[in-house]
Amino acid sequence: MASLISCPHCGMRPKEEFMIRGDAAPVRPSAMASDEAWHDYVHLRNNPRGRVREHWQHVAGCRRWLLVERDNLTHAVFSVADAAAEGGQ
Amino acid sequence: MAYDYQAVHALEGTIGAIAERRANHLAVHRATAMAMVLASPGRVPEAVGILVANGDFEVRFSGPGEWLVLSEVHAPETLAAELGVRLGDAAFVIDQSHGRVALTLSGPDAARILANGVAVDLHADSFPVGRAANVLCHHISVNLARTGAQSFDLVAMRSFAEALVGDIKIMARSHDLSVDFATR
Ligand SMILES: [Zn+2]
8 A cells, every 4th residue: 555645534545645744752841941952853853664653744635634553664654643733632 | 117917817818719628628627716725723523513504615724734625605816814714723824816727627537647747646435526635746746635426626836837738648648638718
Protein backbone atom coordinates (compact mmCIF):
# COMPACT_ATOMS: atom_id res chain seq x y z
CA MET A 1 0.00 0.00 0.00
CA ALA A 2 2.78 2.39 -0.91
CA SER A 3 2.00 6.10 -0.86
CA LEU A 4 -1.38 5.74 0.85
CA ILE A 5 -2.04 7.50 4.14
CA SER A 6 -5.04 6.58 6.28
CA CYS A 7 -6.30 9.94 7.58
CA PRO A 8 -8.21 9.50 10.86
CA HIS A 9 -10.84 11.94 9.56
CA CYS A 10 -11.02 11.17 5.82
CA GLY A 11 -9.94 7.55 5.39
CA MET A 12 -7.40 6.17 2.91
CA ARG A 13 -5.96 8.90 0.67
CA PRO A 14 -3.03 9.20 -1.76
CA LYS A 15 0.08 11.02 -0.58
CA GLU A 16 -0.54 13.75 -3.21
CA GLU A 17 -3.27 15.13 -0.94
CA PHE A 18 -0.74 15.79 1.84
CA MET A 19 2.10 18.18 2.61
CA ILE A 20 4.99 16.85 4.69
CA ARG A 21 6.46 19.25 7.24
CA GLY A 22 9.11 16.82 8.42
CA ASP A 23 10.47 15.33 11.64
CA ALA A 24 8.02 15.54 14.54
CA ALA A 25 10.69 14.95 17.19
CA PRO A 26 12.27 18.43 17.69
CA VAL A 27 10.71 20.38 20.56
CA ARG A 28 10.57 24.16 20.28
CA PRO A 29 12.94 25.75 22.83
CA SER A 30 11.77 28.53 25.13
CA ALA A 31 11.99 32.06 23.73
CA MET A 32 15.02 32.89 25.87
CA ALA A 33 16.89 29.63 25.21
CA SER A 34 20.51 29.84 24.02
CA ASP A 35 21.39 30.56 20.40
CA GLU A 36 22.82 27.07 20.25
CA ALA A 37 19.51 25.49 21.27
CA TRP A 38 17.66 27.54 18.66
CA HIS A 39 20.22 26.75 15.98
CA ASP A 40 19.74 23.06 16.79
CA TYR A 41 15.97 23.33 16.60
CA VAL A 42 15.80 25.37 13.40
CA HIS A 43 18.64 23.96 11.32
CA LEU A 44 19.99 20.62 12.53
CA ARG A 45 18.27 17.35 11.64
CA ASN A 46 19.27 13.74 11.76
CA ASN A 47 18.69 11.82 8.57
CA PRO A 48 17.64 8.41 9.81
CA ARG A 49 16.66 5.47 7.64
CA GLY A 50 13.69 3.42 8.80
CA ARG A 51 10.96 4.22 11.27
CA VAL A 52 10.27 7.98 11.60
CA ARG A 53 7.59 10.20 13.12
CA GLU A 54 6.59 13.16 10.95
CA HIS A 55 4.07 15.97 10.80
CA TRP A 56 1.87 15.71 7.71
CA GLN A 57 -0.93 18.08 6.78
CA HIS A 58 -3.94 16.82 4.85
CA VAL A 59 -4.08 19.99 2.73
CA ALA A 60 -6.46 18.68 0.07
CA GLY A 61 -8.74 16.98 2.60
CA CYS A 62 -9.63 17.92 6.16
CA ARG A 63 -6.60 20.28 6.38
CA ARG A 64 -5.74 18.85 9.81
CA TRP A 65 -2.16 18.32 11.00
CA LEU A 66 -1.38 14.67 11.50
CA LEU A 67 1.35 12.65 13.17
CA VAL A 68 2.43 9.93 10.77
CA GLU A 69 4.70 7.13 11.91
CA ARG A 70 6.17 5.34 8.90
CA ASP A 71 9.22 3.63 7.51
CA ASN A 72 10.91 6.05 5.12
CA LEU A 73 12.59 3.19 3.26
CA THR A 74 9.61 0.88 2.66
CA HIS A 75 6.88 3.50 3.27
CA ALA A 76 5.07 1.05 5.50
CA VAL A 77 2.73 3.20 7.61
CA PHE A 78 2.44 2.20 11.28
CA SER A 79 0.11 4.86 12.66
CA VAL A 80 -1.64 8.12 11.75
CA ALA A 81 -3.18 10.35 14.41
CA ASP A 82 -4.49 13.90 14.62
CA ALA A 83 -1.67 16.07 15.93
CA ALA A 84 -3.98 18.04 18.23
CA ALA A 85 -5.38 14.85 19.77
CA GLU A 86 -1.83 13.62 20.22
CA GLY A 87 -0.91 16.92 21.91
CA GLY A 88 -3.79 16.53 24.38
CA GLN A 89 -6.00 19.26 22.94
CA MET B 1 -15.60 53.15 -13.11
CA ALA B 2 -18.13 50.75 -11.68
CA TYR B 3 -17.56 47.01 -11.54
CA ASP B 4 -20.29 44.47 -11.03
CA TYR B 5 -18.16 41.44 -10.18
CA GLN B 6 -20.97 39.35 -8.77
CA ALA B 7 -22.95 39.40 -12.00
CA VAL B 8 -20.29 37.47 -13.92
CA HIS B 9 -20.11 33.72 -13.37
CA ALA B 10 -16.60 32.24 -13.31
CA LEU B 11 -17.50 30.04 -16.29
CA GLU B 12 -19.36 32.68 -18.29
CA GLY B 13 -18.29 32.47 -21.93
CA THR B 14 -16.38 29.21 -21.45
CA ILE B 15 -19.34 26.87 -21.94
CA GLY B 16 -20.96 26.70 -25.35
CA ALA B 17 -24.69 26.15 -25.71
CA ILE B 18 -25.30 22.44 -26.12
CA ALA B 19 -27.36 20.93 -28.90
CA GLU B 20 -28.44 17.92 -26.87
CA ARG B 21 -28.25 16.63 -23.37
CA ARG B 22 -26.19 13.45 -23.29
CA ALA B 23 -26.38 10.38 -21.04
CA ASN B 24 -24.01 12.01 -18.54
CA HIS B 25 -24.41 15.69 -17.81
CA LEU B 26 -22.38 18.27 -15.93
CA ALA B 27 -24.63 21.09 -14.75
CA VAL B 28 -22.97 24.34 -13.67
CA HIS B 29 -25.00 26.20 -11.08
CA ARG B 30 -25.44 29.91 -11.65
CA ALA B 31 -25.83 31.08 -8.06
CA THR B 32 -25.46 28.77 -5.09
CA ALA B 33 -25.80 29.96 -1.50
CA MET B 34 -22.74 28.53 0.29
CA ALA B 35 -20.79 29.18 3.47
CA MET B 36 -18.02 27.55 5.47
CA VAL B 37 -18.87 26.91 9.12
CA LEU B 38 -16.18 26.16 11.71
CA ALA B 39 -17.39 25.20 15.19
CA SER B 40 -15.90 27.09 18.13
CA PRO B 41 -13.59 24.98 20.34
CA GLY B 42 -15.58 22.35 22.24
CA ARG B 43 -18.91 23.30 20.66
CA VAL B 44 -19.16 20.84 17.77
CA PRO B 45 -22.32 19.01 18.99
CA GLU B 46 -24.09 22.33 19.61
CA ALA B 47 -23.20 23.65 16.13
CA VAL B 48 -24.32 20.39 14.48
CA GLY B 49 -27.61 20.53 16.37
CA ILE B 50 -28.32 24.06 15.12
CA LEU B 51 -27.33 23.24 11.53
CA VAL B 52 -29.60 20.20 11.28
CA ALA B 53 -32.46 21.65 13.36
CA ASN B 54 -34.56 22.39 10.27
CA GLY B 55 -34.35 21.57 6.60
CA ASP B 56 -32.96 24.98 5.62
CA PHE B 57 -29.35 23.88 5.32
CA GLU B 58 -27.50 21.13 3.52
CA VAL B 59 -24.44 20.28 5.62
CA ARG B 60 -21.42 18.68 3.96
CA PHE B 61 -18.40 17.36 5.85
CA SER B 62 -15.19 19.29 5.25
CA GLY B 63 -13.08 18.49 8.32
CA PRO B 64 -13.57 17.79 12.03
CA GLY B 65 -15.94 20.52 13.28
CA GLU B 66 -15.96 22.15 9.86
CA TRP B 67 -18.66 22.01 7.19
CA LEU B 68 -19.58 23.39 3.82
CA VAL B 69 -23.17 24.55 4.17
CA LEU B 70 -25.42 25.03 1.14
CA SER B 71 -28.98 26.21 1.02
CA GLU B 72 -31.77 26.28 -1.50
CA VAL B 73 -33.99 28.15 0.95
CA HIS B 74 -31.70 31.12 1.58
CA ALA B 75 -30.20 33.42 -1.03
CA PRO B 76 -26.43 33.84 -1.52
CA GLU B 77 -26.76 37.36 -0.13
CA THR B 78 -28.41 36.28 3.13
CA LEU B 79 -27.17 32.75 3.96
CA ALA B 80 -24.09 33.78 5.97
CA ALA B 81 -26.06 36.31 8.02
CA GLU B 82 -28.79 33.73 8.63
CA LEU B 83 -26.23 31.16 9.82
CA GLY B 84 -24.53 33.78 11.98
CA VAL B 85 -27.77 34.63 13.77
CA ARG B 86 -28.64 30.99 14.45
CA LEU B 87 -25.16 29.82 15.44
CA GLY B 88 -24.19 32.84 17.55
CA ASP B 89 -20.74 32.26 19.03
CA ALA B 90 -21.00 28.47 18.63
CA ALA B 91 -19.29 28.73 15.25
CA PHE B 92 -17.52 30.98 12.76
CA VAL B 93 -19.23 31.56 9.42
CA ILE B 94 -17.58 32.66 6.18
CA ASP B 95 -19.67 33.33 3.08
CA GLN B 96 -18.47 31.40 0.01
CA SER B 97 -21.37 32.03 -2.38
CA HIS B 98 -19.27 34.05 -4.79
CA GLY B 99 -15.98 32.40 -3.87
CA ARG B 100 -16.84 28.92 -5.04
CA VAL B 101 -18.63 27.28 -7.91
CA ALA B 102 -20.98 24.30 -7.58
CA LEU B 103 -21.29 21.63 -10.28
CA THR B 104 -23.55 18.58 -10.49
CA LEU B 105 -22.34 15.55 -12.41
CA SER B 106 -25.10 13.04 -13.09
CA GLY B 107 -25.63 10.01 -15.27
CA PRO B 108 -25.00 6.26 -15.34
CA ASP B 109 -21.21 6.76 -15.66
CA ALA B 110 -20.87 9.56 -13.08
CA ALA B 111 -18.86 7.48 -10.60
CA ARG B 112 -16.65 6.03 -13.35
CA ILE B 113 -15.90 9.49 -14.73
CA LEU B 114 -14.96 10.77 -11.27
CA ALA B 115 -12.80 7.70 -10.63
CA ASN B 116 -10.53 8.94 -13.44
CA GLY B 117 -9.47 11.87 -11.27
CA VAL B 118 -10.47 11.21 -7.67
CA ALA B 119 -8.61 8.70 -5.47
CA VAL B 120 -11.54 7.85 -3.23
CA ASP B 121 -13.61 4.67 -3.46
CA LEU B 122 -16.92 5.87 -4.91
CA HIS B 123 -18.77 2.56 -4.70
CA ALA B 124 -22.19 3.16 -3.15
CA ASP B 125 -21.25 0.96 -0.18
CA SER B 126 -18.28 3.10 0.84
CA PHE B 127 -19.47 6.47 -0.48
CA PRO B 128 -23.27 6.39 0.00
CA VAL B 129 -25.81 9.11 -0.72
CA GLY B 130 -25.34 11.95 1.77
CA ARG B 131 -21.59 11.36 2.19
CA ALA B 132 -19.26 14.28 1.45
CA ALA B 133 -15.49 14.67 1.51
CA ASN B 134 -12.80 17.13 0.54
CA VAL B 135 -10.79 15.36 -2.16
CA LEU B 136 -8.20 16.09 -4.78
CA CYS B 137 -9.53 15.93 -8.36
CA HIS B 138 -6.32 15.80 -10.37
CA HIS B 139 -4.55 18.81 -8.81
CA ILE B 140 -7.67 20.72 -7.71
CA SER B 141 -9.22 20.55 -4.24
CA VAL B 142 -12.96 19.97 -4.34
CA ASN B 143 -15.71 19.14 -1.90
CA LEU B 144 -17.35 16.05 -3.38
CA ALA B 145 -20.80 14.93 -2.23
CA ARG B 146 -22.97 12.07 -3.39
CA THR B 147 -26.48 13.41 -3.90
CA GLY B 148 -27.97 10.33 -5.56
CA ALA B 149 -27.13 6.85 -6.82
CA GLN B 150 -25.91 8.44 -10.07
CA SER B 151 -25.27 12.05 -9.13
CA PHE B 152 -22.50 13.96 -7.38
CA ASP B 153 -21.97 17.60 -6.44
CA LEU B 154 -18.54 19.18 -6.77
CA VAL B 155 -17.72 22.51 -5.15
CA ALA B 156 -14.43 24.20 -6.05
CA MET B 157 -12.91 27.63 -5.66
CA ARG B 158 -14.14 29.88 -8.48
CA SER B 159 -10.69 30.56 -9.90
CA PHE B 160 -10.23 26.80 -10.41
CA ALA B 161 -13.67 26.22 -11.93
CA GLU B 162 -12.60 26.50 -15.56
CA ALA B 163 -9.66 24.12 -15.07
CA LEU B 164 -11.90 21.69 -13.16
CA VAL B 165 -14.49 21.59 -15.93
CA GLY B 166 -11.67 21.02 -18.42
CA ASP B 167 -10.37 18.15 -16.29
CA ILE B 168 -13.82 16.58 -16.01
CA LYS B 169 -14.23 16.72 -19.80
CA ILE B 170 -10.94 14.83 -20.13
CA MET B 171 -11.97 12.36 -17.41
CA ALA B 172 -15.18 11.75 -19.38
CA ARG B 173 -13.51 11.34 -22.76
CA SER B 174 -14.56 7.70 -23.10
CA HIS B 175 -18.05 8.46 -21.84
CA ASP B 176 -20.85 10.57 -23.24
CA LEU B 177 -20.85 13.95 -21.45
CA SER B 178 -22.58 17.26 -22.03
CA VAL B 179 -21.84 20.47 -20.06
CA ASP B 180 -24.17 23.41 -19.58
CA PHE B 181 -25.40 25.93 -17.05
CA ALA B 182 -28.20 24.58 -14.87
CA THR B 183 -31.58 25.97 -15.74
CA ARG B 184 -33.02 25.81 -12.23
ZN1 LIG C 1 -8.02 14.25 6.34
